[in-house]
């Protein structure tokens with residue numbers, strides 16, 4: 281089942297008090313266990329029922345540039361992000377409200393099975409709370425390509441009830457959000473561990489038990505394609521080969537292997553790079569290298 285962290289605190293605090301207590305207690309958001317220890321403090325913050333509405337009012341009163349920085353999607357707002365503390369809120373339009381009718385499911389991540397490449401602790405702050413269908417999987421045995429079969433273990437359907445706290449583990453919990461009856465707000469303490477730096481988030485198709493999309497393609501994948509579309513000279517080869525060999529993200533290494541196809545250099549040099557990638561790459565890199573070798577052989 282989804283991981284519920286029990287809390288019973290009844291007093292209400294501000295974000296400033298949250299930060300002071302967080303530091304005084306020596307808390308850390310860098311691991312799932314650390315986040316669990318933060319649950320009583322997050323409950324006290326969430327007991328402050330003016331928190332989000334006052335934050336929204338302040339955002340609306342800011343100059344346009346500042347407002348845009350804190351409201352980074354239709355759904356989520358950064359409440360605070362400094363010195364290892366990252367608080368976010370998420371709005372969940374209810375089926376009874378106008379906002380739900382005019383928005384797409386995708387805008388509010390409804391009916392959208394996904395994991396996260398970070399841990400987070402979430403609490404029902406306002407409203408009845410969304411419902412969520414959860415699964416578990418093992419990120420470490422997944423290569424990460426679209427269509428790849430993944431063993432999704434069903435955990436059941438749950439509601440993030442008002443004042444209830446759930447822990448979501450990065451690269452493990454998959455959830456499908458369903459709209460609440462009326463608009464609800466959750467408050468999240470985001471994990472600050474390093475797992476998200478070079479790892480991927482996926483969209484799944486539970487009925488097919490496979491990955492249907494890579495949700496957070498590394499920006500370098502696109503930069504490589506854009507760069508080599510214009511700078512396809514041999515002098516770019518060393519840099520791209522270094523990325524193909526050393527980058528910690530397999531999607532990026534595979535993209536670099538594909539980018540080498542566009543570089544103007546001898547087929548022998550390309551072949552040696554592809555064979556090297558085949559020899560020690562992960563399956564994503566091997567697939568890219570094999571495709572490139574096939575293409576080279578057919579020229």
Ligand SMILES: [Fe+2]
Pocket residue numbers: 389394395396455
């Ligand atoms: Fe999510």
